[in-house]
Amino acid sequence: FGQIQARFFIPPGGGANFFIGSWVEYISGKVFFTTCSDLNMLKKLKSAERLFLLIKKQFPLNVSSVSKGKIFNEMQRLVNDDPESWLSAISIWKNLLELDAKEDKLSQRDANPLKRKVEENDIINPKKLKTKQMQELQESRECQLEKQTDEATVEQGDFLTNREKSQEAFQNDAVKAVAAPNQKDLTFRVSCRCSGSVAKTFTAQEVGRVIGIALMKQFGWKADLRNPNLEIFIHLNDIYSVVGIPVFRVPLASRAYIKTAGLRSTIAWAMASLAEIKAGAFVLDPMCGLGTILLEAAKEWPDVYYVGADVSDSQLLGACDNLKAAGLQDKIELLKVSVIELPLPSESVDIIISDIPFGKKKKYSCRLPFFVRVLRVGGTIVLLLSEDHHRRLQDCERGGIPWNSKGSHTDEPGIEKCLNPGEKTDLSDTVSSSAETSGQGDLDKMPPFGSLVPVDRYGVSLGRTGAFICRYRKSPSSAASRLAAVSRFQSSQGSCTALKAVVSGSR
């Protein structure tokens, strides 16, 4: 479960541009929108955790000065006030799934899926279906795109407990799930999430039970907790009451092409998207772990040179596995190397994207300047930083202290300008004066290459913890360009002849 700020959805030229929809609104981790896209398109949404078809969205329940019984009545009204909206939503959901199942069958049957699909589609005339869908959708039925929010009051455990407890209540009525052609024969399960003041008054189980009983009474459906036809998702908090149907059984965040995910794929994709990867770019992840970020990026922006580096054998093996499983081994190169000694030429990399390992060890944030060296001027860095790391960097930026400081705020005037864009400061002064505070060997000779200009940052939720995606750009500085000229190594004669030899040799 994770929360991503809506700004990722407004594509910076990135992945969501295939997505045809109109924004309705963004509230607290959920994005509500209307769309005419079919499931195939919706499946491609990359920065969303889950997708729901909206049944109801309305004002939050007032739990303050009213009796519990009255609030239960309010909840029942979610079902009873407008049963039509439930039935239409369910019929749309069925249509979506049927259409999707047909397309799946077609593509499975085919030797040449693309060609056959077009022909078959003509026969079935899905255009008609789609028009109908659009009409229904436009009659103010909204598809709800949901990123699960992490409001601390509700544990994931609640979600499961809800099912268990409801199981006791509904044991007598539970039936085996059957694909029900008729709405009357639907089996269902209610999943409920409460947060804010609602959660203080009710448990998710109580709410689930009330809604479940109301549904049974209203529509005659049977409850099935193991394998229902239909899942109903309810989220009650201080901002809204939302009811929806999960569109896919498997969350969007779970990718078919990723064997073992490290970082959650939605965040990895969002980071890659923010990096504005262009064709022909050289993209580096200097702490790639299992390679999740590179996988998401290579999947979406394939005509790019990707390199992942890590010090851990087991992580690199896992990354290798992941690459093979995704069919991306030709797109992503791996190196076993440390961030502090990247064996790459200065200013050779266009984009760096990395999930900085969390934890209290300051060494990780202190390593950042090392990979700044390999980044070209004007290049972009997108990092996932823990709240700690982020705070430290903010302190550095505010106090004008370069990142290699251990957080002591020295107020030497020269340092002030260190991280400001456009200022031609001699960085070598600032580095030597702050390095003494660190006490770590690497830092004493920190290469002062360029200055990083913060572009923007986004708070994200990783479930139990929060983090920040921070984007920086490398700006030129006079000290940096001098030093870069010195350290960028010259090719020796050897390299050119070697290449020529291989070219002619391979004939």
Added chain:
Amino acid sequence: MKLLTHNLLSSHVRGVGPRGFPLRLQATEVRINPVEFNPDFVARMIPKLHLVEVPKGPIEGYEHDEKFLRQMHHVLLEVDVLEGTLQCPESGRLFPISRGIPNMLLSDEETET
């Protein structure tokens, strides 16, 4: 490890500096992988390479020379070194390549800070 990558790697052994390039490659196991030819991509990679003295004349307009691009494509992207070593030309330090991944971790003493 593709040869494109080899072209961009240099040794970071202490004191070596710019003489740590190019790494001498000895391959014991090589695989040729067919990779889809994308002329635009290859053309964009060429300026990143460390080629000495790009002669004027024949190389101008290389982006449109399909024969040349195909050659470069094959060399840079289709040759995959699975096992072998890279050697720092200055210090002689050997870096093994295993399962296609070069190991260039240096010990503390070797590290160029």
